[in-house]
Every structure is written in C-alpha cells, then in structure tokens.
Amino acid sequence: MTARILDGKATALAVRETVAARVARLVEAGVQPGLTVVLVGEDPASQVYVRNKDRAATQAGFDVHTVRLPASTSQTDLIAEVERLNADESVHGILVQLPLPAGLDADAVVRALDPRKDVDGLHPENVAALVMGTQGLVPCTPAGCIEILDRHGIELEGRHVVVVGRSMLVGKPLAQLALARNATVTICHSRTRDLAGICRQADVLIAAVGRAELVKGDWVREGATVLDVGINRGADGKLVGDVEFEAAMQRAGAITPVPGGIGPMTIAMLLSNTATAAARLGGVPESAEEAAVRR
Numbered sequence: 001m002t003a004r005i006l007d008g009k010a011t012a013l014a015v016r017e018t019v020a021a022r023v024a025r026l027v028e029a030g031v032q033p034g035l036t037v038v039l040v041g042e043d044p045a046s047q048v049y050v051r052n053k054d055r056a057a058t059q060a061g062f063d064v065h066t067v068r069l070p071a072s073t074s075q076t077d078l079i080a081e082v083e084r085l086n087a088d089e090s091v092h093g094i095l096v097q098l099p100l101p102a103g104l105d106a107d108a109v110v111r112a113l114d115p116r117k118d119v120d121g122l123h124p125e126n127v128a129a130l131v132m133g134t135q136g137l138v139p140c141t142p143a144g145c146i147e148i149l150d151r152h153g154i155e156l157e158g159r160h161v162v163v164v165g166r167s168m169l170v171g172k173p174l175a176q177l178a179l180a181r182n183a184t185v186t187i188c189h190s191r192t193r194d195l196a197g198i199c200r201q202a203d204v205l206i207a208a209v210g211r212a213e214l215v216k217g218d219w220v221r222e223g224a225t226v227l228d229v230g231i232n233r234g235a236d237g238k239l240v241g242d243v244e245f246e247a248a249m250q251r252a253g254a255i256t257p258v259p260g261g262i263g264p265m266t267i268a269m270l271l272s273n274t275a276t277a278a279a280r281l282g283g284v285p286e287s288a289e290e291a292a293v294r295r
C-alpha cells in the first residue's frame with residue numbers, strides 16, 4: 001500500500017479562503033478583525049514564522065501589526081505591552097511568539113493575556129475550556145490536526161489515537177480534542193515503555209516530539225493515518241518530520257508530509273481563531289458553516 005498524502009498546503013488554503021469570507025462578513029458588520037504579533041528578540045526561526053503569519057493574515061483581510069521588542073526587554077515592560085494590547089479595541093487576537101529570550105517568563109506573559117484575545121489558546125482559562133468542553137480558543141497546531149482529518153473525511157470516533165508527545169502546545173491539547181471526538185487516546189512521552197508496540201496499535205498515529213524520524217516506518221500499522229507534527233532540521237539543512245516518511249508511506253493509509261503538512265494548517269487555524277475572537281468580541285453572530293472551522 002502507498003499512503004494517500006494529506007496535503008496541508010492545499011487544505012490550509014481552503015481553510016484560509018473560508019476565513020477570508022468570515023473576515024469580509026465581519027467587516028460588513030462593522031468589525032475590522034485585528035491581529036497583533038509580539039516578537040521579542042532576534043530568533044531566526046521566529047522571524048520566519050512571524051513573517052509567514054503576517055503575510056497569511058494580511059491576505060485574509062486582517063489588520064495585522066507586529067510589535068518588535070529587543071531581547072533585552074524586561075518582564076515588566078513585556079507585560080505592560082500585553083496589557084496595552086488587551087485594552088486596545090482594534091486588536092482581537094494577540095500572539096506572543098514563543099520561545100521568549102532567556103530570562104523572560106513565558107507562563108506569566110501568557111497569563112497576562114486577555115483570554116478572549118489569546119489566539120494561541122494557551123491561557124489557563126482556554127486550557128480549562130478545552131478540558132471542560134466549554135467555549136474558548138483552541139491551540140492552533142492541535143486544531144490544525146483535527147481540521148485536516150475532518151477535511152479528508154477521517155473519523156476519530158471509536159478509533160485508537162496514539163499521540164507521541166505531551167507538551168502543553170501540542171500533545172496534551174491534541175489528546176483532549178481527540179477525546180472530545182470520542183476516540184480512545186493513548187499519550188506517549190520520553191518515559192513510555194515499548195513506544196514501538198504502542199504506536200503499532202494506533203488507527204491514527206500523531207507524532208509531536210521534535211526528534212527527526214524517531215517514529216519508524218514499521219511502527220505504523222497497515223492502513224493507519226499518520227500525522228507528523230515535528231519540524232526538525234536534518235544534517236543536510238532540509239526539514240524533516242518526526243516520522244520516517246518514505247518507510248511509513250509504504251504502510252500508512254494516509255500521511256502528512258513535512259514540510260507542507262501540519263505547518264500550514266497551524267497558520268490557517270491561527271487565522272480562524274482570530275476571526276472567532278473578533279466575532280465574539282465584536283458581538284457578531286456567526287453561522288453554523290463558519291462555526292465548522294472552530295472548536
């Protein structure tokens with residue numbers, strides 16, 4: 001068997017078109033959705049991510065601003081900036097690009113965000129909403145994983161989802177989302193025994209580890225769906241995922257590539273979250289069709 005490729009680029013484009021239509025309707029209703037990205041320091045990868053987010057958000061019709069602060073910014077000044085954005089009615093989404101330079105407390109900065117504008121879904125109120133199944137904003141990468149499955153008709157109900165990785169950014173929220181879809185979920189991490197054996201039981205195997213090709217092709221059950229969240233730079237400078245792609249292709253039923261898989265979906269879901277935040281803050285009701293790209 002050769003796996004069907006789940007094309008994140010094309011799927012993200014479709015999501016972004018839906019979001020652009022939502023933005024246009026919000027503007028008609030008198031709300032110009034605004035996104036502000038806060039970038040502290042000069043981390044090269046963060047610069048690239050921020051540029052991509054800025055471009056995608058501008059194309060979708062958002063009013064986008066990037067606040068660039070030096071790496072020497074103090075915790076107090078960074079929190080003051082977040083509070084300024086919380087109070088600014090033209091800003092509906094605030095994204096503080098992580099990681100922050102050494103010496104800054106990311107947790108405290110996230111807690112300072114107005115949870116209604118926390119389009120990364122990391123504020124404790126949004127984490128609680130996810131666990132409790134109440135209204136909130138969901139972290140973009142996990143939301144992108146669910147969205148790409150939905151848009152390819154891959155069901156989770158009753159299936160065994162194995163998530164490798166338990167970060168607050170990806171693994172844990174993803175496991176919650178799969179659980180909310182009535183999947184049976186196993187979460188693996190660095191202390192898991194017999195990782196290979198557990199992966200082989202997965203109907204849907206999701207790797208979010210950050211170790212190049214940790215998940216071997218023969219860990220993939222015949223016909224399983226594989227989502228590869230990992231972004232690692234190989235010795236040759238090329239991007240590789242957490243899954244041995246070529247070998248996994250021979251066994252999986254469907255698989256996301258790296259690059260061009262979950263990465264573009266993450267940006268699309270950021271835009272979707274920002275449109276959701278703008279609609280809620282602006283008091284503009286959205287249709288059921290629009291609600292389909294938010295959870």
Ligand code: NDP
Nearest residue numbers: 141165166167170189190208209210229230231262263266
């Ligand atoms: P973290 O480093 O925060 O978490 C990694 C997780 O992997 C941890 O839970 C860790 O376990 C687990 N782990 C590490 N080594 C092993 C191992 N040998 N076996 C099993 N589990 C292991 O990473 P993130 O969740 O933030 O990111 C994961 C990957 O996804 C990275 O490559 C990152 O670049 C990428 N990423 C991609 C995004 C996208 O848009 N596509 C967005 C966000 C992240 P333990 O908890 O025990 O330490």
